[in-house]
Amino acid sequence: xxxxxxxxxxxxxxxxxxxxxxxxxxxxxxxxxxxxxxxxxxxxxxxxxxxx
Numbered sequence: 001x002x003x004x005x006x007x008x009x010x011x012x013x014x015x016x017x018x019x020x021x022x023x024x025x026x027x028x029x030x031x032x033x034x035x036x037x038x039x040x041x042x043x044x045x046x047x048x049x050x051x052x
Contacts, residue, residue: 010018028036
């Protein structure tokens with residue numbers, strides 16, 4: 001249960017950029033992509049949720 005919440009007010013440009021990235025995330029590359037792959041290989045065995 002959340003005990004407190006906070007709001008972040010963005011200007012129109014920042015809000016639009018945030019929403020664009022959330023709707024169309026960039027392709028993962030390099031070390032981040034490799035790290036996610038290794039993590040999934042180690043910990044996602046038998047777990048179907050969250051796989052892409």
